[in-house]
Every structure is written in structure tokens, then in C-alpha cells.
Amino acid sequence: MQSFPEIHRLMRSPLDFAHILDEIPLGILVMDKDLRVVHLNRFFQALTGFSLDMARGIPCKNVLRSSACILNCPVLATHRKDRSISCTSDMINTDRQKLPVRITTAQIMDTQGHLTGYIETIEDLRSSATNDPEKNVAYSFANIIGRSRKMEMIFQTLPMLAQSDASILITGETGTGKDLVAEAVHQTSQRAGGPFIKINCGALPETLLESEIFGHMKGAFTGAVENKPGRFKLAHNGTIFLTEIGDLPLPLQVKLLTFLDDRIIYPLGATKGFNANVRIIAATHRDLESMVSIGKFRKDLLFRLNVARVHLPPLRERGADIRLLLDHFLNNYTKKQGKKINGFSEPALSVLLNYTYEGNIRELKNIMEYAVNVAQGTRIEADNLPAYILDYEPVQQRLKMPAAEDVTQTQSEQPQMPESRQTGETGQTWSSVQRQMIMNALKTARGKKNKAAQILGMSRSTLWRKIKEYQIE
């Protein structure tokens, strides 16, 4: 295997072919005539997750994993038409993410004009996909929607932050859109053409995490059979997103701190450092200040990450945004599923507006997906909503960001119990709305429970149970 392919006679001394390809901000794949991988560059590795050692010598469709490869191979089309071909497609990387890409394929000829292989460039279309005018919505930044005062302030700040190169710390409860903000900042920054690499600091054990983030050299430890560049190196000229930074083990916090100081990474077992030009965005749902006070997070690292801070408010503090988001997701899922739903019934809306979304936007989105799937008519009715929110008594919660005591458990794992009841914006709870609906139906049906149950769209036994529950005489 030729480890260091060279270009001869282009310049006075032989050139390092791999190094040239690595500096190009596009994924590049070189194949032989049988469509087996000969070489790939660093950007391709960042995009797909396949290193050269993993991919060399195997059929390209198993590395690129794009739909074009299976439905209409662009390389074969290039061969048939004897010219370069460009097409848009999608691919699934080793992180199981589906990414929109543009693939351009060309033939490689030798000096005698004989076909020797193919070269493919892969362009990440995520940034242009978010600039699609159809997807742009008023009161939004990239894919983030809101018109509450708190969100407006964030929308004003984000474009400025995106244009700067400062480190950003994003805080907020689970489901508030921290990942979305990080990606939006990257896509609207000067680094949009570079890679966006995400690392979940809580997902891997400490030993694996170190090699994943900083890389390792062959032979650095038992099982290190090949060089691994590490995510920081892959994110060169792009952005690295450290999510759940609060879960980063202390020894790695020190290593990250060192990188933030001198911008050089040292893979495990390496004697020579790599100067990585990387912008750092970190996110957490934990209260880092409290973690600092109990010694679980380094103060100096917090100061270095906290250059610019974006706090995403929980949905319960975003007032009118709930309605905006409900309509947005209703439209979204209605279009996706080809249904003709044009709104919510009064009781359904009352339930949705009074519900406290502990899982924030993620939970609201899931509720809407469920409701659109279940709805049969042209409106979302109360019984189209998941049972757990119908049985839920609206409550006011003050969720504190977890820090010291529950560092090992995430918020989603340990939702806090409701403290006190509230009556919501309309001054009514779902119970009182439902009680009123039952009373009205009974009045209309002149006390006949069968007919009232029909009007309410529930079974007679459910109505009977509800009458007992609400003590309707």
C-alpha cells in the first residue's frame, strides 16, 4: 500500500498528493476503474466518517452510501456519457445522519488518454438547504422560530455572533434547540464551507472520548492499529460543537483548556502537534456555575468557553411562541403526510396551550406529529392528542437547571414533580374545560348519557367515569 502518494514533474520537487487534497474544502474520493476506493481526503472523512484505512480497496458505494449510488450510479453515467456529471443526492454517514450532498464525478485519464479511474467531489449542501426560501419563515433564524421578546433578542444576537469567530456557550433545558442554534451559527458564519463536527461529551467513556476528540497514533495503546485523526483535526477550518460539555470528564477538561490556549492538538502518542483552526461552540443543559462551585467543572474552562453566551429559554417562558410553534409543526406534518388539516378545535387548543412542555419544543413537535397522524378530520380534536397530556393537570413548574446533586442524571431522566396548580392563560384547566364540555353535552342531550357520549365522541363507560370523576350530579 502506497502511504504517501506523490505528484511528480508538476513542480521541481515531488508533491504530497494527500496533503494537497486535504486542503480542499470538498469531500474528494478517488476510485480505480472497478469503482474501488483508492484515496479520499480529510473533508470526505469528516463528512462520511470513513478514514482512508477503513475505505481503501472497497467498492465506493459502500463508503459514500448515497442514494445516487444505488439508484443511478453517477460514475457509470460519467462513463456512459464520457463527460463529468453532477447530481444532487443524499448520503448517510457513520453517525447515522442523512445529509444532502452534490456529487460531481469525472474520469481520470493517463498521459496516453486511457481511462485509469474516477474522481468524485462531494459538496455538503446543508448550508444551502437551510437557505431555501421555502423554508424561511418570518420570526426565525435558520430553522429556529419564535416571536417572543426573549427569542427576538436571540435572533438579533445570533447573526452577529455567527459573523464573529468567538467561542459560544449555549445553555438551556433539554429540547430548547441548542443543537439547532449551534448548526445555524455555523451555517451562517464564514466557516459555513468547512466541516461542522459534533461531539457528545456524555456519550462515550473517558478513554474512548480522548481518542475520539484528539485522535491517536498507531501503536499508542493496545488496539490502536491505525492512525486516527480525531474530531478536532477533522473540524479544521470549520466548527466543532461540544454538546453536553458539562459531562466532559475533568482530565479532558484540562486537555481542552490547553487546546483553547495554544490551538494545537496532540493526538495520543504523538510527538508533533497539529495546529487546528477550529471554532468552538459548546452546549449544556447543566448549570456550569454550580458545577464549578462544587468542583465538577473547571472555572478556567468555563471562562474560556463563556466568551459569548446564548441562553435558550424554556417553552413555558416563551408565551405566544407556543401557538406559533403549534401552527408551524401542524403545517409541517400536514404537508409531509398529505393531509388536509387546517387547525385545532377549541378544546384541543386549550389543552395544548395550557400544557407545560417539560421536554420543550422536542415534546411539542412529537405531540403534533402524533396528533396529525391520528387526526381523521380537518381539525385536530382533543382526542387526537396523546392520552398523557389529556390526563395531565396543567401545572406551573419552575425547573431548575440540574447541577451539583444530580450531575449523573439528565433532566429528561428525572423530570421534577409539579409544585402547584395553575389556571393558565385562559383561566381554565383542562379538567374544568372537560367538565364544562360534559355538562353542555348532557344539557343538549337532556340528560341522556348515550346521546351525550355520542356528542362528545367518547364511549358511554368513559363518560360515566368522567361524570363520577368530576362529580357531576
Place this chain on the structure above:
Amino acid sequence: MTLHKIAIPILGEEIVPRFDLTTEVIILTTAKNLCIQDKKIIVLPRSSSDELCHTLLAQEINTLICGAIEDEYYEFLKWKKLHVFDGVSGTWPHAFERWQTQTLNPGDILFIRMVEGNLI
């Protein structure tokens, strides 16, 4: 006798590189000694992750060996208690043999590596 059902989305002899673009699935039923008791191929009317997931659940599959799969479907199948070996590439008999000998891992590349006709 405990039977175990393994599904492998295929394209000819090879594992199809994308789960969502599968139109053929081979289903192998093995007994306790891991020998094949039954083998059948299901041809799907069209490629769709949703429909394929539905088929796997309807067929009561225990193990799935596949190529690239989106995280949403991967998590769904794991939640449904399927044992998923994803990112596997190569021929399906080879992958199955590795499964039988308990040497199969997610992300395994089982192709013979060649460049310009030469083994590497």
C-alpha cells in the same frame, strides 16, 4: 426449540448499502445450534424505511444485519428489541457466517480489498 430470525436487506449477493433503499430482504431462521432451518426472500413493492420496519416487526425478526441506516429507524428498531448490526458491508453469506461465529460487529467491512485488480 428456540428459533432466531435474522433479516438482511440485500442487493444481489451483497448487503444493500442503504437500509432505506432496500427492496429485497433475506430472512434466515436458525435453531439453537445456529444452523439455518429456513430461508426466504421477501421482495418489497417499493423502498421505504417505514415499510421495511413494519415488515421486520411483522416477521418477528430478532436480529437485523444492514448497511447504513438513519438514526431514527435505528433507535426505533433497538427500542423494539431488535439486535441491530448496522454499517456492515460485504456479501450476506459472509456476514451471516460472522454472526454465527459471534464475530460480527457493527461497521464491519467484509469485502476483499483490491485496488486496480491487486489485493491490498
